[in-house]
Amino acid sequence: MTKDEAIRTEVLKAARALFQRFGLFKTTMEDIAKAAGKGKSTLYYYYASKDEIFDAVISEDMEEVMTVVNLAVEKANSAEEKLKAxxxxxxxxxxxxxxxxxxVFGEISENPNLIKKLKKSYEARELEGLKxxxxxxxxxxxxxKIEDGDLDDLAYVMLCAFRGIEMGLFEDNRIKKIGDRLEIILDLLANGFKN
Structure with missing residues (x-):
């Protein structure tokens, strides 16, 4: 790891902790610099703004999710198992x-434009995975059998449905209540595609 990479890693680690504790809006560049043990000028050398740091932190987290999901899908043996994974x-x-x-989740819910660009990039990768x-x-x-033109639309509708389910679960804090029943929901979904 180069010196620049090490500094970027330290900054993002410090920023992540602050965002988790105080949120995006209450965290300042000065807070991040102090937590990273760097001067503000060093911080501005690597990142033009707090929003750029936030984008980098969220991008890392999205990449982590994509990596874990893709590994789980690769390990699955059947299409149904891959869809469930x-x-x-x-x-x-x-x-x-x-x-x-x-x-931050609350801040994003109230201001979806905060991650609009990142969401589009992430969505494109999710759509490719579903397809x-x-x-x-x-x-x-x-x-x-699904026609090629319909495959794009089906993957998009599925992703929208997943997002709707996720938002409902998160907003109503029902994810813990569903637990094992998530498997039943996934079975119903996968069985709709079976021959």
């Missing part, structure tokens, strides 16, 4: 992140 790992990891960032799972299921004849 994609959904269940996403929900579990996003629930953990929402708990860590409870203040790959559906294509795999079609190739193995586990899922019904």
């Amino acid at each position: 994609f959904t269940s790992h996403r929900i579990k990891l996003l629930t953990q992140k929402a708990a860590l960032y409870s203040i 790959a799972i559906l294509s795999y299921g079609i190739e193995t004849k586990e899922f019904k």
